[in-house]
Amino acid sequence: MDDLSRFCCQNSLCADYGTRNAGNLTVCMHYGKSTHLRLLYCRTCRARFV
Numbered sequence: 001m002d003d004l005s006r007f008c009c010q011n012s013l014c015a016d017y018g019t020r021n022a023g024n025l026t027v028c029m030h031y032g033k034s035t036h037l038r039l040l041y042c043r044t045c046r047a048r049f050v
């Protein structure tokens, strides 16, 4: 399982910026074929970041 509780929104303008485990993040996709990087999506500010 992906543990998103360790991540938080990286958009400093977002209301949930820096708030971990706020339930606003979802995993959009995985980069490449064998990388661990994931594209996260913030439902609060609709920003995507790795």
Ligand SMILES: [Zn+2]
Binding pocket: 009, 010, 011, 014, 015, 016, 017, 042, 043, 044, 045, 046, 047
């Ligand atoms: Zn956000």
